[in-house]
Amino acid sequence: MATDMTLIWFSGSPPCWRVMIALEEKNLQGYNQKLLDFLKGEHKSQEVLDINPRGQLPAFKHGNNILNESYAACLYLEEQFKSQGTRLIPMAAPEQALTYQRMFEGVPFMDKIANVIYYEWKFPEGERHDSSLKRHREALTAELKLWEGYLEKLGAGSYLAGKNFTLADVVVFPCIAYVFRFGLSEKNYPRLAGYYGLLKERPSVKTNTHMSYSCKTIFDDIKPDAYMY
């Protein structure tokens, strides 16, 4: 039982979800956890600031070791518990290279999702422009097509870095789940939809079904040009 670990998290947050999936994959159940409410600003509490001076979640501790950035926490858990649970970084150089490469392509992917989904939250009313939102939506569409192409090349039933589930899936799957939950068309992105369907059934993902949230279908709400999605 991982009683020396504490995770403070939000429901529906892709970065928090990454850490939860990694913990499950490494068989680290039974950690202390606390669910906070973003809308109430609970992440700006002293309890969070003591762990994460940025006032953001996840906030994660293993003993006295603090890992608040989701990628940092995932890499640390894999490295510290290498022989426990799923091996998340392949040993062989080609698979390892692809794992790292796709993991870090997840950073611009999440940025592009955020630029669309959080547009109104990121930009005050007087600073919003249709031209800007259109550009963000086009960038996200191009990004989604890139990932659709990656999966097409690997073939049906593949994970993001090949035949095995890796840390690339741990960090990027929550992004893919996020866009589908926000209304991305499964018909327009069949490979991504297939991948989403495969991963949804994985125990480490299913266990964390409390990662649900009231999901405004923002893609439907804001899109003037439905063909993009």
Added chain:
Amino acid sequence: MATDMTLIWFSGSPPCWRVMIALEEKNLQGYNQKLLDFLKGEHKSQEVLDINPRGQLPAFKHGNNILNESYAACLYLEEQFKSQGTRLIPMAAPEQALTYQRMFEGVPFMDKIANVIYYEWKFPEGERHDSSLKRHREALTAELKLWEGYLEKLGAGSYLAGKNFTLADVVVFPCIAYVFRFGLSEKNYPRLAGYYGLLKERPSVKTNTHMSYSCKTIFDDIKPDAYMY
């Protein structure tokens, strides 16, 4: 001689610089390299697109393994050449945790730098707002103060994750060098300035002095409120 490696890079790019520092630290000299000109759009050439479909640099290959995201390349080089050159991920859990944590705090750090330095490049003229630039500058100031505080806590002569040079330094030093090159006041950030001075003399950094570029002092050019920097 790392003749099975190829790096395509831009002068002055922090992500390219990270990979170059990592290669030096792992004693991987003699790789094939090609310097491209950003202003001429050379990164959109077929040669680059064949390695990096995003049309971005760095574009890096080790044999047939492709690692275009700078963090991915650095982690791969450390993992594949663990016992060669500088050990960049500490074994001990507390140092390892801090290394990963600071490494990934480097991502929002670089984002905040980019939001200020590349403001005019990122936003077309009609979408620029003084209020927005002011918010970005405040966010960067808060970020710089956070790092100044981290270094103050560790004491003079420290690296970003403690007594030893780690992957946190490889990926974050180029951000810190960048803000100083763009005119950040050494007087206002004495710990960051001390760290910059220390790292500038490190062989893996000195070797790559060709990472210089014509450096518009954008901090001086655009700041209405000089006290921030």
